[in-house]
Amino acid sequence: MTFNQFSQRLSEITGKAITFQLALAGIVVWALTGPWFHYNDTWQLIVNTSTTIITFLMVFLIQNTQNRDNDSLHIKLDELLRATKGAHDKLLYLENLDANELKALREQYSQIGKRAYGPNAKVELPDHDDEREASNQEPSPVENLELKDEK
Template identity: 60%
Template sequence: MKFAKISQTLALWAGSPKTFMGALILIGLWGLSGPIFHFNDTWQLIINTSTTIITFLMVFLIQNTQNRDTDILHLKIDELLLVTKEAQNAMLGLEALDLKQLEALRKHYRALGEGEVFNLDGLGEKSKPKQDLNDC
């Protein structure tokens, strides 16, 4: 639990405009210090090592927060499926399907929606099937 809380806090901090500006300032200072250090290998190694370590750590941080956000989204959708009378409750167990089964289900729903168009002015009222522009 502590890691999730820390990663959420760090993700919010890392994604802030202040952090971005701070990173730009640090890179600018590093670039301006080049002539002082005669653009030597150690000067280049500092930025290379720093950015590599930060990138490596950010991958895990971002993955953790993305997993958490995905779990929350799935739970919300599951709740909506449960309270919707017309919904198929079988959809609540999609995580157990393999890739071939998911692709077959995706094709099934794509076929159901093919030719259906929503009139955005009426917000949900079905309009006539869309014209195939390839027939021109």
């Protein structure tokens, strides 16, 4: 079993309600045993150590799951952009831009939206069959995007 298969299966298990309920029950049992162990250092160390180890390992599990979900989402969006008539192929490169470039591009798209609908307008999206007139559309900010060749 590869790490990806293991982490996918483990994320399915840990994401269920029963897993949360079992963890909660474990904490309740631990708390109830406090008087029996006279709340000593070993009693406290058990929960501290176990929760620290579980939290540490879950960080990697969550990151793996997020990476996989993010990659699959990007592939789906890339395919939609590729297959959509009039979409700009340059948008397929956005994940390679830095945060400032993405922020500037997002602001340009936001300004197009404000000009089209007004800053306080209630936006009603057209049906999927409706197309905007070419003369009515503003040029896309991505048309001016220059890709850097990183060789």
